[in-house]
Amino acid sequence: MSGHTDMVLVNDEGLRIDGRTAEEKRPIKIEAGVLSNADGSAYLEIGKNKVLAAVYGPRECHPRHLQDPTKAIIQCKYNMEAFSVSDRKRPGPDRRSIEISKIIAEALEKVVLTELFPRASIDVYIEILQANAGTRCAGLTAASVALADAGIPMRDIIPAIAAGKADDHVLLDLNKEEDNFGQADVPLAIVPSTDEIVLLQMDGNMTREEFDHAIDLAYKACHEVYDVQKEALKKRYTSMKEEVDSDE
Amino acid sequence: MSGHTDMVLVNDEGLRIDGRTAEEKRPIKIEAGVLSNADGSAYLEIGKNKVLAAVYGPRECHPRHLQDPTKAIIQCKYNMEAFSVSDRKRPGPDRRSIEISKIIAEALEKVVLTELFPRASIDVYIEILQANAGTRCAGLTAASVALADAGIPMRDIIPAIAAGKADDHVLLDLNKEEDNFGQADVPLAIVPSTDEIVLLQMDGNMTREEFDHAIDLAYKACHEVYDVQKEALKKRYTSMKEEVDSDE
């Protein structure tokens, strides 16, 4: 959030540099069941973000001392491919990735029925193939679909999207330029059935009014993302059913 | 020990740059029981050194393979805060810290009745908040008090102080300038009741005569430090007693 104001991010007609209106999210596409080894997986594109999520588990928990005798633990690794950003990223986890992995795992804890699998681990891997602002939301959205694809019992599926502020406008789903030169970013993830908040961060500069507006936009968009998630899973089940049927 | 002789460290009247005589140690202050979570703790200032020591244990020994079935082990971590020295120190243990941690743990082994706690670990943490030469002695002195504050049975309490040489004078308790531009440093720790040596290092250049003189000074000062340690513990017990009494 540099808040540079010499760059026009929203033009006189209220349109953004990629042609979107303030309340419009980028095109989103989700496909479930894209990998063969993982127990569940999903591929997601939103704008220029390209994200893979895979789930293994419930399986034996390593290292052992992390086991919880009352429930499964969720371990998440969010990782950016070296070539996913403008400057090559050195392989291996940095502080940002560690923080994001932690808050995504915590968000997922709310909906996964971990109590059904004591001592187990449910491992969620998120790989950012191409990054263009909003990867933590994209990763969490994809991970939710991968968990469902893995057949892991869940209270609900989690959608996530960011709202923010640039050029003094409250905007939905910032792209890279808006993120770099904008004024605020607010990633949000909710449980759609109850509207509870499971992930929320904010950085930048916002009045209460602006923030409330941003949250409104993000809530609405989360529900739209939720529909895309459900659609992807429906498609997956249908194609699996077709496979089974054609096998018979 | 650079032994640069163009810097006057002892003037014609035999006084040092901080006004001390050759055989004088810096002002020392010890307070026991300064932290709430640790089983024992102590804060120590000597000259411009500021040191915290904390003790946890006897407690279960991690990692397991270090357990000794016949006695407790003493694990010590000496650590310098990033801002404790002129140039910022990168966080994490360096080779110097590892060596100091080792020799402090070994010194403490002599007085702690480790045989009373087989398989256990007694963990000693020394944090150097501000460093001005003599931190290993300051750390060991504080750690001894913290161990006593933790109620860990000990044969005796260990005081430590350095003697050294600068400007061709044998001096007690070198400060930072004397350490940087002086000619020798001899940290010493003893068991006061028996005058046994439990820590001794030396670097620089000393004749036998100079060295013997330095050791004489350090021995005498160790006994003075010992008095300050006992005073700190007495004060701690008194205040604890007052607390208990006032609770009744």
Next chain:
Amino acid sequence: MSGHTDMVLVNDEGLRIDGRTAEEKRPIKIEAGVLSNADGSAYLEIGKNKVLAAVYGPRECHPRHLQDPTKAIIQCKYNMEAFSVSDRKRPGPDRRSIEISKIIAEALEKVVLTELFPRASIDVYIEILQANAGTRCAGLTAASVALADAGIPMRDIIPAIAAGKADDHVLLDLNKEEDNFGQADVPLAIVPSTDEIVLLQMDGNMTREEFDHAIDLAYKACHEVYDVQKEALKKRYTSMKEEVDSDE
């Protein structure tokens, strides 16, 4: 393999910069039983390479999770001393060392009767004191002798040597200049009794004809190295017998 051709590596008479013919290996010397603590050891010089190999085991396998209930595992560490090469090498394993350790361990697996020692580890340490091209072959050759010296049951002893190409000539046992400025390198290790290949790498540029020629040279030289290995072990047994006899 830079393949620079402005350097004369083979002269008009077919002689190489160190005076060897194309099919000649460097002088080789092996001594078994050179260390006192290791269960087996060997010192090897070939040209300017100086290599120590030591074997410990069969012994308890650490870390435990690597144990194989059906056989011993072979763990190999190939390590270059910091001063063994022109530019000082930073201590610690690099990617090259890790690869070499892996392929040497795999080669040794073929001849060691690991099935006799379930759950155990046989640890092979190779230290390159001085490097001059061909250290992986030198290391494996020495390690084989050290294993035999340790009395570990083996189907056969493994000799290894490289062939290669420089100045458009197929050459046996490249030295450092031939390796740096040559065109191909082909390290080979075999089981002499069966002529099976247990280690083979190649890099550079070779036609099928050149490659076959190189392999021919390397095979022949492996059998020569094998004789030196057996001689070293014979000498070792003889001297041990003498020691025993003289003790009686």
Next chain:
Amino acid sequence: MSDFIISEIKRDHILKLLCEGKREDGRGTADIRKIETIVGCIESADGSARVKLGKTEIIAGVKIVPGTPFGDSPDVGVLTTGAELIPMAHASFESGPPSETAIELARVVDRGIRESGMIDVSQLCIESGKEVWMCFIDMYALDYDGNLFDAANLAAVCALKNAIIPAEQYGKGKNRPLPVTCTPISITSVKIGNDLILDPNFDEEMISSARMTVTTDDNGNFRAMQKGGKGSITRDDLSLCLDRAVEKGKEIRKIIG
């Protein structure tokens, strides 16, 4: 931390008190603990503060040194924030590289300072493209009894407000205070059952389901937020957190000057 389990009895006790709007240590749900600060306590640092928030204690030190700017911001100073949860502070903290808890802590404090523009980094240029002041903020937890976020934020902010650029030491002109523009204050609430309480102590933190930290600037604008924990908060909870962050932030700014 996983090994630290709070007894059922204690849990029930805390929950029972909360039903009546009370807390173990006598505070109301919206009360924060006593703040004690010792500023400038470390002479070897360019700025320092030791802060107690109840029994939670953190020391922060600032070191300011000349360094190379980032390529994409040649005129701008560099801020770096680190937190160490040293084993001195609690039996659950371990030696070694920063845990994910320590990293999250440092990053949330960093965001509050950075995003509020507390330090005017445009004034930290020595020579464009060549040399800028680099400002290292290092925080160490000394005693941990809950709510590291707010204690760490306070320690870092107090240390920065107190910091002097040691220009003379490097022959770069006169020493001068670090250019501070505002005082970002973070306020952390946790959710226990259906209650939101401010500034949790260790026991309260252990039984809480979600955590919400909100950092405001001198104008009461929002500069950083972080929801943590495995539970959720409602939008009403969020609203309450925002209100309290503004209100309490104002109070604390008065306390620390």
Next chain:
Amino acid sequence: MSDFIISEIKRDHILKLLCEGKREDGRGTADIRKIETIVGCIESADGSARVKLGKTEIIAGVKIVPGTPFGDSPDVGVLTTGAELIPMAHASFESGPPSETAIELARVVDRGIRESGMIDVSQLCIESGKEVWMCFIDMYALDYDGNLFDAANLAAVCALKNAIIPAEQYGKGKNRPLPVTCTPISITSVKIGNDLILDPNFDEEMISSARMTVTTDDNGNFRAMQKGGKGSITRDDLSLCLDRAVEKGKEIRKIIG
């Protein structure tokens, strides 16, 4: 990997089929699996390719940045190859620094590319002794069903063939393709009992004793080889591997263009 034990039944089944020259998935011993490539799929990379070899899937990306040449080759660009066997790809892969398997994989792919002179590094000099183009090839296994070597080689080679030097971004003249001179192709066989089979899947790899990878250039010359595994191969096996590497290399070069 050590935990992955293939059942005796499966092993027997594979061996039995091999006696008749057959394989589980219907291939003959010298058949390789279907190759699918998506080239240029990552816009943030300067070159990229996602390759499937049967169900084994690898993505490779190339980043090209200005950097300092090595002292002993002041006019020559720098190639760096890395492989990550991320836990997404298989239950046996673990997080953390590259395993010895990943390191061997990266180094074998690197040798094929480097020794074949695929990239004309002499054309990557920007200013002699000062600045050259550094070419980072990063490969990630996404799905692992055997024969990572050939899949990784394909992904890296396709990504490089597709790569553009982003000179404009750095003010170093016009963008231009990475100077590619040939297409090194690796062909991997494994030995199971007395049989040598090409392009093993996971189950075949698990019960194989030795592995042999041979990389050829456009002329069918040998550029890199690596024998792996705890077993041995005979000289006849080697001969067969060489023949097949030449023949299959030609076929694959046609497929990937």
Next chain:
Amino acid sequence: MSDFIISEIKRDHILKLLCEGKREDGRGTADIRKIETIVGCIESADGSARVKLGKTEIIAGVKIVPGTPFGDSPDVGVLTTGAELIPMAHASFESGPPSETAIELARVVDRGIRESGMIDVSQLCIESGKEVWMCFIDMYALDYDGNLFDAANLAAVCALKNAIIPAEQYGKGKNRPLPVTCTPISITSVKIGNDLILDPNFDEEMISSARMTVTTDDNGNFRAMQKGGKGSITRDDLSLCLDRAVEKGKEIRKIIG
């Protein structure tokens, strides 16, 4: 090391002998083992020595390369000393980063060399503030039978005395010997019961309570000391250690020339 327990029988045997002033290997309490040195054995090093002290064996190599001086000593060369207790040398040594034992060893040897001014680092300046000779001393234990301190000191000192600055290789003038001013020798004693013995072997080290290393220069002045071990020494013990360090140091200086 913790796993290495010496049998009660052996312990009793050693103690019983010591009562009579004898040792297992026939030495008296103040005798050191045979010293064998091979100097200049490594051509790739700028200086090297392989030293046996009884059955303890250490190799040391010196590499001297141009590098940047430290800011606060622009005219002065840099010494760096490292020790590796590689698993080849003893069943108790493990692979990996240097243990605290290895670090203490390297630092004590370093102090003897550095504090004695053995190397005249003021003669290692190439260009003030820009370039100085950096001297890396790397020691590897090859066989460990007690008293690594004295063996390592000997190996490092012999390697340094033998070292040549490879100036020609870097175009920095003529090759010349490293400027050596004196020969620091360390003498280590350990305490077993009430006895102080010199140059302990492995078994003696295992049952000793305290260790005392004293390093002297050519004048018999003290340059470095290190007390180690979990036991204590008396002031009389110290006096004896000092006397012996002077006397034995003289003897050893004669042996190694």
